[in-house]
Amino acid sequence: MRCEDVRRFAQVYLDGEFDENDRRSLELHLRECPQCRRQVEYEHRFQAAIRARLPRVQAPEELRQRLHSKLLHPGRVHPVRRILLWSSVPAAGVLVLLLSLTWTVTSAFSPRLLEEAVERHSRQAPVEVASENRADVEEWFRSKVDFHVALPPFADREFRVVGARLSHLAERQAAQVRYRQAGREYSLFVFNDPGGPLDLQRCHRLGHRKLCLVEKRGYTVVVWRSRGLAYSLVGDLPASQMLEVLNALFSP
Amino acid sequence: MWKRKENKSNAFAEAMLEYLDQLFGTALRLTANRAEAEDLVQDTLVRAMRFQERFEPGTNLRAWLFRIMVNLFATRFRHERRGREIQCGPEKEDLLSNLAPGYRDSADPQPEEFFFEKVLSDDVVAAINELPAEFKVVVLLRDLNGFSYAQIADILEIPVGTVMSRLFRARQQLRSRLFQYALSQGYIRTGETGTEKVTRLDEYRSRQAGGREP
Numbered sequence: 001m002r003c004e005d006v007r008r009f010a011q012v013y014l015d016g017e018f019d020e021n022d023r024r025s026l027e028l029h030l031r032e033c034p035q036c037r038r039q040v041e042y043e044h045r046f047q048a049a050i051r052a053r054l055p056r057v058q059a060p061e062e063l064r065q066r067l068h069s070k071l072l073h074p075g076r077v078h079p080v081r082r083i084l085l086w087s088s089v090p091a092a093g094v095l096v097l098l099l100s101l102t103w104t105v106t107s108a109f110s111p112r113l114l115e116e117a118v119e120r121h122s123r124q125a126p127v128e129v130a131s132e133n134r135a136d137v138e139e140w141f142r143s144k145v146d147f148h149v150a151l152p153p154f155a156d157r158e159f160r161v162v163g164a165r166l167s168h169l170a171e172r173q174a175a176q177v178r179y180r181q182a183g184r185e186y187s188l189f190v191f192n193d194p195g196g197p198l199d200l201q202r203c204h205r206l207g208h209r210k211l212c213l214v215e216k217r218g219y220t221v222v223v224w225r226s227r228g229l230a231y232s233l234v235g236d237l238p239a240s241q242m243l244e245v246l247n248a249l250f251s252p
Numbered sequence: 253m254w255k256r257k258e259n260k261s262n263a264f265a266e267a268m269l270e271y272l273d274q275l276f277g278t279a280l281r282l283t284a285n286r287a288e289a290e291d292l293v294q295d296t297l298v299r300a301m302r303f304q305e306r307f308e309p310g311t312n313l314r315a316w317l318f319r320i321m322v323n324l325f326a327t328r329f330r331h332e333r334r335g336r337e338i339q340c341g342p343e344k345e346d347l348l349s350n351l352a353p354g355y356r357d358s359a360d361p362q363p364e365e366f367f368f369e370k371v372l373s374d375d376v377v378a379a380i381n382e383l384p385a386e387f388k389v390v391v392l393l394r395d396l397n398g399f400s401y402a403q404i405a406d407i408l409e410i411p412v413g414t415v416m417s418r419l420f421r422a423r424q425q426l427r428s429r430l431f432q433y434a435l436s437q438g439y440i441r442t443g444e445t446g447t448e449k450v451t452r453l454d455e456y457r458s459r460q461a462g463g464r465e466p
Contacts, residue, residue: 011420015394017401042365046427047395049368053376054396059276063290067272070294071265071301125287168291 001029006036010043066119108196109212109223109230113170118219120167120176121187121234127163127178137164141175147229149175149190154249158182169232170194181245189232193225204243206250213239222246264304268297271314275321278392282325284381292328296321315399319407322389329385367434368427375437379429387422394419 001022006029012018013026030037129140134151141149144166151161159181167176167189174191200212200223211224220242222233235242275296279289300307300320307316380388393399393407401419405412434440 011423012401012416015401015419017416045366046368046423049366049371050376050391050423050426051395053371053373054281054380055277055373055377056396057273057277057280059272059293060286060290063276063293064269064272067269067294067297071268071297072262120287123287123290126285171295 001025003029003033003036006030006033007039010040011047014040014044014047108194109198109200110170113172113194114200114214114216114221114223114232116169117187117189117221117232117234118216120169120189121185122217122219124185125165128165130163132161134161137161137177140164141166145173145175147173147190147192149177150227150229151177151188151190152226152231152249155251156181156245156248159186159245159249184235184237186233186235189234191230191232193228193230198223198225202239206246207252209250211243211246213242215239261301261304264307265297265301267313268300268317271317272297274314274397275317278318278396279321279325281377281380281392281396282385282388283329292321292325295324299324312403315403315407318393318397318399319409322407325389326385367440368430370439371430371434371437375430375433376426379426379433382429383422383425387418387425390415390418391422391426 006013006026009018009022009026013023018026030040129137131137131140134153138149138151141164159179162178162180164175164177167174169189169191172191172194174189177188177190179186179188198210198212200214200221202214203210203212205211209224209226211222213220213222215221215238219234219236220239222242224231233242233246235245237245272293275293276289279292279296280286283289283292296317300317307313380391383391389408390404393404394401399407401412401415404415404419408415
């Protein structure tokens with residue numbers, strides 16, 4: 001083995017990727033060549049320094065628990081499916097029923113979608129674009145999502161945009177826009193309307209809009225639809241007060 | 253029968269969760285964002301669960317999970333920030349063309365040569381964040397997770413030779429960036445490094461060209 005080969009392949013040797021013959025040949029060369037020995041030692045110290053300084057992090061406990069329950073107890077679909085599979089309903093009927101069940105769970109405003117909206121809001125992830133300008137935020141999303149992020153022209157000027165980030169809800173792309181009002185943070189999620197019924201705990205009419213509210217983990221999620229998009233506003237106020245906020249936002 | 257299938261699924265989920273820390277640690281370095289890393293890991297495991305039938309028992313579950321995660325990362329962040337873009341350059345580069353900064357090819361070692369032993373963990377993380385995604389991923393798979401070249405080739409679906417070349421170039425870039433950090437943070441002084449030697453050589457040549465004595 002020549003010096004040039006040693007230089008070329010020092011890292012490969014140190015990564016333990018040499019076969020027995022190559023390794024022996026390189027080590028024989030090292031015994032005779034102090035310069036190559038230095039080169040290999042230099043590489044070795046560099047690799048060791050990088051490895052020692054790459055932090056080994058632990059996954060957050062909250063993520064571990066969430067995944068544990070998600071993967072090991074994946075919801076109530078299984079027992080239902082089991083009953084259907086073992087019932088005497090004809091196969092086609094089972095299929096239709098299963099499809100409609102699946103559609104309810106994954107396509108509409110499913111509990112999972114609402115749960116994820118709360119989760120993403122509560123996590124307080126940093127915004128990717130910071131701006132108080134509604135048009136700038138809409139523009140920022142233009143090349144990033146496959147729908148036009150049309151932010152509602154809220155009437156209350158104190159309800160201010162602070163920034164936005166890309167997000168996703170139940171495997172759907174979503175624009176997450178953060179607002180602030182009177183020291184409180186809100187997240188507005190905008191995503192393609194998943195279709196299906198919009199019947200949550202409480203629904204109200206505000207002008208031409210139907211707003212539905214659900215309380216989860218101390219947060220309230222308000223959902224409404226407009227022009228093929230779905231909107232979901234999350235805040236930590238109780239439902240009755242959230243409704244008052246919405247009233248002010250949509251007042252003519 | 254259902255119970256048996258459920259038990260099998262739970263066992264699979266538990267086996268996957270064994271690798272949660274490694275997946276999260278890598279996702280965090282890939283995305284450089286905690287929330288995105290959590291999302292990436294969650295989506296990886298949910299997807300793996302959904303396609304668990306495609307996993308061949310007896311093969312490497314860890315490598316299979318990393319493969320799913322890296323693919324998801326590449327798809328999700330393809331159009332995002334520049335630092336995450338998959339940047340294509342010539343794969344076949346002369347591996348000797350880019351000598352290590354600070355390295356002095358002499359029998360007289362200087363402590364400044366080993367500037368990388370003076371930098372901090374944060375410097376290494378920052379330097380890795382700046383690497384192009386294709387380089388970053390090979391460094392993370394090799395140096396953070398200890399995958400072999402063949403496993404990395406399998407995860408990234410590229411030839412082993414390409415892994416070798418990307419890893420080499422990634423480490424070279426890492427070394428250059430760390431060298432700059434070490435200089436800017438004052439861990440080393442310019443006057444005592446290999447780079448200074450190069451500068452002096454340039455000066456020497458320009459002086460020669462000007463007809464003056466070095």
